[in-house]
Amino acid sequence: MLELLQQGFGAVFSLHIMLLMVIGVAVGIVFGAVPGLSATMAVALCLPLTFTMGPQAGLSLLVALFIGATSGGLISAILLKIPGTPSSIATVFDGGPLMEQGHGVKALGVGIVFSFLGTIFSIAALMFIAPQLAKVALRFGPHEYFAIAVFSLTLIATLSAGSMVKGLFAGALGFAVSTVGIAPVEAIRRFTFGVAELNGGFAMLTVMVGMFAVAEIIKLAESGRHAHQSKAQAVSMKNIKGFGFSLKEFREQLPNAGRSGLIGLGIGILPGIGAGTSNLVAYIISKKRAKNPETYGKGNIGGVVASETANNAGIGGAMLPLMTLGIPGDTVTAILLGGFLIHGIQPGPLLFISQGPLVYTIFAALIMSTVLMLFMEFYGLRLFIKLLDVPKHILLPIILVLCVVGAFGLSSRLFDVWSILLFGLLGYLFVKAGMPAAPFIIGFILGPMAETNLRRGLMLSDGNFGAFLSNPIAAAFLGLALVFILWQVVSALRSKKSLVNEILRT
Amino acid sequence: MATTKKKELLIGIAMLGASLGYLLMTIQLPRHNGIDAAFVPSLLSAMLCLLGVLQLLSVRNCTQAVTEYHPDGEAEVAGGSDIKTVVKTLALILGYIALLNPIGFPIMTVIYLYLQFIVLTPLDHRVNHLVYALIAVVTSAITYLLFREAFDLMLPSGLLPF
């Protein structure tokens, strides 16, 4: 194995491939950092370029893009409070406040380092225990997926800072918005009003870009002209050494990072859900387990650690079923699958045997890209901070233009561009009404998963609901969901302040 | 705190309104025996309506000031909300998207950026027309060429012949 890996590194270290990977990571970081452009888009747009390359070069480039883009999302999430990709939504919750308190560099440093560790951790899992893990993923069917979706949906309650009613409403509304389009399982059109454009429903990216980026511009319009300083908070690079955080802080975050890495890897392995979900779940669990959960959302580096470790751990997670079973774990790996196929390579259980050298070249490319990502982001840190010297009234309109490009790029139609305006308005109304946006996004992502798998599960068990409880994994998750709800109610009742609130509000 | 109460009431009404709208649309879905495509929307409508009602009830019971949750406290920025700028910004984005196809991405982006920069310029800043125009043109050109040439993303060219 060591020998194969050595060969893999040998292949990757050729000038041609190294150059491609450097470009790939850099372009990936840009795609990740710019709201509206995502990892999926980076890989999709570059896939055709790899047609003319050999499989080693082509796949190395795609892998580099994947890693760069997954990590790059943290930059705008922290600096601008706009997640660059759906994988970095939870990074905003604590990265944004840290930035406002002048700890932007520290937040970025933490995000970069734990992105790196998360990725390396998942690549190690991919290299050493892939076949065993892949077998576990096979056990997950509709019943299990439904239970996981329900469990994750109940976590919304934790994110409902302020009014619980509004948080739950936002979640249910997100779920409701996701029901627009062709219904899962049964081919009928729902809530489309005969408009063919609505058949596919709303794209996740337009919802996110609208709720965060466009809403941010409207907020700026509301207050920016009267604000005394239009520039974002100045961040001093003086007195900042290395990544801007201490070894003690690093050690304190290790348990959190370990947990989040496992969550990211676990969710990444399951086909159909990926980093977009795992960063939120890891964040919530990290908050629940923290000694000081009340500081989450107000600038705790633990929040950044959880989100960034989890989303990057999803990379190895998503690659795992692809390389061992030939099954893509998310949208990016679905495109990577195409990258294999055009070179006549079919990923599957025999890939490690029939294409050993290529497999190890990919491993080497993954590791190299991760290291490149760390270096580029470390040295780029000073560059990213410079972004803040651009006044917001210049920066945000340019970001809006890029969001328009990104939305249009989803499937070359203006409908998606209109969607970002629609969700921008909704996001702005949410802010005005004191309604949190995060539950809406979670409802929107997990809703379809819950519904589709409910319907599929019922089909498999001939309409019998009991099958969800007789299935051990599903029953465990549903049980956890129930425990979680009870816990939420009990802890709400226990704290006196919340008690008053609870009675008043419900 | 009459204003807070009034605002919360308004939010409650909006919530209930949206819920009822969704409920109404759900009722019109075609049904068949067993669990069908209207099952989950029905559950959701019920939940949304219930939460809307709870919000209204909480406003009624709310006799004292409730500390409002503001995700980033920006709503309270000194100087109050500048509705005029918000409306102008929305109109600009609306116009930008509406004319994107007929006029084309390159031209519309320049116009939008230039105007949006001016609209958003803080009151204590000078509007520098030349710099604004330059940034707008450069951004538009780079974005258009990069995506069209390197990534084959056919952004609408509109009036331009290429």
Place this chain on the structure above:
Amino acid sequence: MKKTIRASLLSALVGMAAIAAQSTAFAADEVNWPTRPVQVVVIANPGGDTDFNARMMAKYFNKITGKNMVVTNVAGGGGTLAAEQVKGAAADGNTILFTHTGQLIVNEVAGLSDDSFEAFDIACIAGVDKGAIFVASESAEVKTLQALIDKAKANPNSVSYGTEMGSFSHIQGLMFEQLAGVKLKMVDAGTVSEKVVALLGGRIDLGAISYGSVQDYVTGGQMAALGQPNSERNALLGDVPTFKEQGVDFTIDKPYVVAFPKGTDPAIVAKMAGIMQQITETPEYAEELKKSFKQPVAYHGTEEAIAVLSKTREDFMQYKDVLRNK
């Protein structure tokens, strides 16, 4: 520093694009088309068989005409979004729909679209996917088609067939049911990869899946290949027998269709059909299809293509009520 990085990035990207889009100029034929980049709207995401066929067409189109053909992926809404986009585009020959019968016809049958293929000007059939096979999972405990039919006949509604309701694979299943005289339990199992997981996990018994996706599992014995629904054996699928050989007259394949918006100049449509024919006669093109998706070259001109589509539509329409859940 920032600027130099950006600039070098930009030049690198542009350079890469230039290499990818290298083209040779050709003299224009009778119609002055194409005059600018032609956009081909594909109903699927990048990476799949449909996308690959479209990109191969685009690649050789560039070589033959010297003009760029740009692939735009418009997945979603079961192909209705792409169809709608092309239908609404100007009929100037600069927008082309690349679809297959699994969406162009099935959507109408399933009631997801109100348009039939006649809402477009069909140019040709650019290829035919003959890669699907029926596989049974290990837990189904059937190794041959006959064993499956016997099992299904003994216990109707017990053998589960994984499909996406209202899609092409649903029709494949329904057609098989009818021709083999069995009753299967139709369950929704999602996309191809989700079906593979369900088969491996033993949650479904039977599925119609492209050979490439399950090849390793058939070799490894975790799945049994029951048959290929082609009229003659597709040699690229190993030694999987056809249904016909095994006494069930069941054939179904998935032609890829090239279509223009209604009202396009017939000369342009004819020229496109001609270019496609020229492409299919290129040996390298055949080699690439074979290597990647185990697909033999196939081509039908305009008249033939319309005949094939009409016949397919007629065949599929008998399952209209089932697909529409009535």
